[in-house]
Amino acid sequence: MRRLEQQMTFVAEAGLLKGVLRQTMLTRPARRENSAEHSWHLAVMALALGDYAPPGTDLARVTAMLLVHDLVEVDAGDLFVYADAADQARQEAAERAAADRIFGLLPADQAASARGLWDEFEERRTAEARFARALDRLQPMLANYYLGGGTWQEHGVRAGQVLDKVALIADGSAALGEFARELVGSAVRQGFLSPGQ
């Protein structure tokens, strides 16, 4: 049962992601979401929005990538997407160490395949990774839009900064990139996102 014990240890450790809070605000209940909820929501988005991935994209692989992409936050915590470069570099080192530890809980073959999914997501070279990252960028934007401001207002983020992130969405899905650009325009017109850089 050694293999099964390793897998169950990983499953229990993964559950700790329910305690890692993100910046994104929920409307009902009014609180910040955690990374487990976020990961589930992204996987549901992959089911609902798979139409907009480039032809031939392996959506089961996208889903698996989304399910594990934030597990490193059990150790490294979550960093706000508009953090400065020094904080981002520190975060990257902490996440690599966390990936070694957490995926290393699994039996060797599964550890390698889960780590491979995480590296693929980080490196953004495959169509699957680019689509997964597009969803990861889109989800907090949707939350801010439905909230009428959310973390954009809280952190004084401007439309130009959001549009820089929209470029990453368009890189994974032309249609979702266009949708996100329109969302930013609509938020500016409604006055809850400031124009400019």
Next chain:
Amino acid sequence: MRRLEQQMTFVAEAGLLKGVLRQTMLTRPARRENSAEHSWHLAVMALALGDYAPPGTDLARVTAMLLVHDLVEVDAGDLFVYADAADQARQEAAERAAADRIFGLLPADQAASARGLWDEFEERRTAEARFARALDRLQPMLANYYLGGGTWQEHGVRAGQVLDKVALIADGSAALGEFARELVGSAVRQGFLSPGQ
């Protein structure tokens, strides 16, 4: 953009599952988990424990089923697994109405396929549905075991009642059923689950 708007409405509605609390207690932080977190954890279990599904089981289908299996709780809420038969009948009717409404937010082709996944999970006829349900039963047992009692103690649940649920786990996966039976035995020996019916 009508199709995309329908899909985004569904995605936003799905997010409300983050507010539906379940009985299962988390250790860190100490609070009840919600159904979005639960659904994500089950999908991670499908990745980690896929070895124990019967040969030929389509694990991508299991994962998709787990991601949507609790969406009806956005309307119907969560019912404790040891609720009485009258409560369970009321819950089933509420869940069917919720499935009509929530999956119906999607474009017709996707609504049919998501509803098909939900029906498949409920009917427990395919290997995929039986394995998915085994994971759904196993996850709260693991939480209770790691907590040293949890909802078993809170609701005065006895080993015989837990073993009835273990039969459903064994029906989806012989190995996980055996694991769960040993877990129950160990909980009784350690004194945090009462023996008997």
